[in-house]
Amino acid sequence: MSEADKKLTHTMADVAKAAGVSKSTVSRAFTQPYRLTAETVERIIKIAEDFGYVPNHTARALSTGRHGNLALLVSDVANPFFPPLIRAAQMEADTADFCVFLGNSDEDARQEDKLIDRFISQVEGLLLVSSRLNAERIQVHARRRPLALINLDVPGVPRVLIDSATGVRDAMSHLADLGHKRIAYVSGPQNSWANRQRRNAVRLAARKYDMTVEIISPAIPSYDTGRAVVPQLIESKVTAAVAFDDLTAQGIMTGMAERGIEIPRHFSLVGCDDVLGAATYPSLTTVSNRSDEAGRAGVRLLLDIMDGRMAGDTRLVLDTHLVVRHTTAPPL
Amino acid sequence: MSEADKKLTHTMADVAKAAGVSKSTVSRAFTQPYRLTAETVERIIKIAEDFGYVPNHTARALSTGRHGNLALLVSDVANPFFPPLIRAAQMEADTADFCVFLGNSDEDARQEDKLIDRFISQVEGLLLVSSRLNAERIQVHARRRPLALINLDVPGVPRVLIDSATGVRDAMSHLADLGHKRIAYVSGPQNSWANRQRRNAVRLAARKYDMTVEIISPAIPSYDTGRAVVPQLIESKVTAAVAFDDLTAQGIMTGMAERGIEIPRHFSLVGCDDVLGAATYPSLTTVSNRSDEAGRAGVRLLLDIMDGRMAGDTRLVLDTHLVVRHTTAPPL
DNA sequence: CTGTTAGCGCGTTCAC
């Protein structure tokens, strides 16, 4: 194999020659080994490994029309909600021998469109997470390639939704059990599907348990937003709050601590998304996000659709639940 | 164009026929328009648009060897150190019109090898972050494709290194200024390049400032590890600690709080990597990680190498600095 | 079971 050493990258022809067979046989050794003598396969694989030969993905795609690639688009990779989802999606795709392109739309619909155009000719399917595109654009893309959505509800397009309402209801029930009567909901982005869902769940549950609820106006969810909102919380005389997400909740914790208000003794707090784990002190009671499951399910749904194993308008809803840790207690 | 309507996707041949030219001419209209009559180009482009024709990425790649793709491999997408890096890398690649494949090696060298094999035939370059591969394997891959490293120092392979030693030195100086004499270093993984670097920096600085240093034995860095280590910290009678990373530091904060030990009044603490921002209470004094810059620089380095604009053994070092927040104070 | 032939869609020599 002195000749093999010279080349950095080999083709099927090289392997075929060395094995004394035709290219087709080498091809079959990789794609349909059962149609070959076990011995032949073994010999070919051995030589391929010696050569460091790997089938050329691109050539295969050109010939079969199957690229074995998926595109995963998210609005912000660095938002702690996404990494577990991305990780799960990537690993799920991996088990099906798919490669995944990652795109960061940076919360911008135009950028998202641009990335899709860039990916489209080399992927078999698109998975959009928290897409900022409108329904029309999404349907346009869905017509070009199998497409699935996570965290966006567009009728006719297969989608995975995380129903935080169930978890928020649990949280309200939990607070009611503890004896809270006046609670606040600290809003997230105004046009966010998740925010509407959570706010409504809070309102409904409040009515059910006969609690009054103060809605703190929408803002971009962040640690700083949470801190900034503390004075309003204090002024409104509520004894507990449900925050749009954990980052906001953490900001609230800091703001309270700075004013000498102890959580949960003087004030109870519930977050959403469970992105912090137990890693605060006191550890945050929050609503599970199941983003990793959503990522996994999204990829699986997409693959099923690509195989025609699933209807095009599947709507998969993951419910959530409350994770009780240490930021909730009875009011004073 | 009734015929065009029938097909969902057109080829150069379709456009060529409709324009009454050869395929070559259509090809040139897209890649070297200046070699054609302006009029010809215009006519072809017009027809292409009518057809909704887009050059086939895959076929072009097969023919030219240029895919316009990069592979980004990380050991764990969900580790908070990586997302900002991934985000920056993705966006940097985007400005150069490159698509990026994301791979999650899951801390496993074999998986990393497997992913590389899967990507290799459709990328022009590889960027490995915190690779678990040994130098030999890396050099093998580097021979097949342009390859750059982040956070791993393999001579002869272009690499971007985050030098946390500078920041750790700052931290030690800061603690010395505050009057600490006995400090601890809470180790990270034994075989970690970053851990060795940080531990050595602590030791050297301790000597310089005439401090004693207690090395808490290596462990997988995590919140739980940090909590578990608190008894040792207390027993060793140190007044301050430098932790391998922020997660560990946060665990220590919790462990201390659970024992009624106030930070920074009774104990000073410094983290590493700055993955939490100001989002703890009290907010953590830590060493900046600059992972986003590393991601950006890594992609740029890789692109430069692919263009032959940069020597193959470039070694780019990013220094770090201390971010003083609220977990350090003079000892009692 | 295995070899032969013919493309997949495009870029790229060569001629003209």
Place this chain on the structure above:
DNA sequence: GTGAACGCGCTAACAG
């Protein structure tokens, strides 16, 4: 300035 022919590496008929 433009066209014809070949090849990128592989898979998919079709033979044998």
